[in-house]
Amino acid sequence: MKSMGSASATFSRSGRVTFLKVAAILAPLALAACSSTGESDDLALNDTPAEVLYNEGLALRAQGKLSDADKKFTELDRLYPYSEYAKKSLINMAYINFSRGKYAEAITAARRFLTLYPGNEDAAYALYIIGQSYFRQMPDITRDQSATEKASAAFAELLQRYPDSEYAADAEAKLRVTQDQLAGKEMQVGRFYLNKRNYIASINRFKTVVLQYQTTRHVEEALFRLTESYYALGVVSEAQTAAAVLGHNFPDTQWYKDAYSLLNEGGYQPSEDTGSWISKAFRGINVF
Structure with missing residues (x-):
């Protein structure tokens, strides 16, 4: 039978071991609790009224502190989604990001x-902001024209849905620019195919200009290139048209x-076939 002193020593040792094990378990929990408390403090909901946040955002915007204003409107949108002030914040966020060149x-x-x-x-x-954002990203005609197409679509939709809005006049002017650039891209690719004597491919490109971009400055050349391409293929009636x-x-x-000179050299003259797609494309259209 163990003595009391021995038992006490054994208990003392086992107690220390148990204490250390418990401490090892509780320590990370305590740290986690502290961390959780700190995080909850950081993530605590801001109880500032929506109107106050909105006015603070407007004040920052007026001071030219656009980054801070954007953060304020973003916070308002997060705290009070679907509210009237969240609605106003969204349109402000669109304007601010456009002004900062953050088009996406x-x-x-x-x-x-x-x-x-x-x-x-x-x-x-x-x-209008969507159209303008894409418009600012338009590349030259040698590159992909996705941004140009999206700008054109946004301006066209604006004019269709809101023809009397205060943005309509500028949207119409910019729509013409986008259309001209898209036509220019088609002409560039069409000339490339024409130089390669791939006449079917060149005709398809020039046809797009004639059908979709009749009011651009490129339509004159497109009609001449169609004359060239059809004549080279031996489709004289379409070249004449x-x-x-x-x-x-x-x-x-x-x-x-x-x-005229191209056709005349072969003994032909311009002559319109009213059944041709080219003739039909211009029927009732004023290209001036």
Whole structure:
């Protein structure tokens, strides 16, 4: 039988071991609790009223502190989603990001606004911001024109849905620019195929200009290139029609003179076939 002193020593040793084990378990829990408390403090909901947050955001925007203003409106949108002030914050976020050159963020905010509030009075402005954001990213015609196409689509939608809005005039002017650039891209690719003597491919590109971009400055050359391409293929009637339509709409241009000379060298003259797609494309259209 163990003595009391021995038992006490054994208990003391086992107690220390148990204490150390418990301490080892509780220590990380305590740290986690402290950490959790700190995080909860950081993530505690801001109880500032939506109106106050909105006015603070407007004040920061007026002071030119756009980054801080954006954070304020973002916070308001997070704390009071779908509220009237969240709605106003979204359109402010779109404007601020556009002003800062953060076009992807501006587009995202504007599109979200249109999704949530399609009938709102600021919907035209949201579409305008989307169009402008893509417009600012338009590359030269040698590169991919996805941004140009999206800018064109946004401006076209704005004009269709809100023809009398205060943004309509500028949207219409920029739509013409986007259309001209898209036509220019088609012409560039069409000339490439024409130089490679891939006439079917070149005709398809010039046809796109004639059908979709008739009011751009590129349509004159497109009609001449159609004359060239069809003539090279031996489809003389279509070449004659392209030249005739070119002469009817642009009689004093060098493009028509060149088309006339090309046909004349082969003993032909411009002659319109009213059943041709080229003739039908210009029927009732004023290209001037």
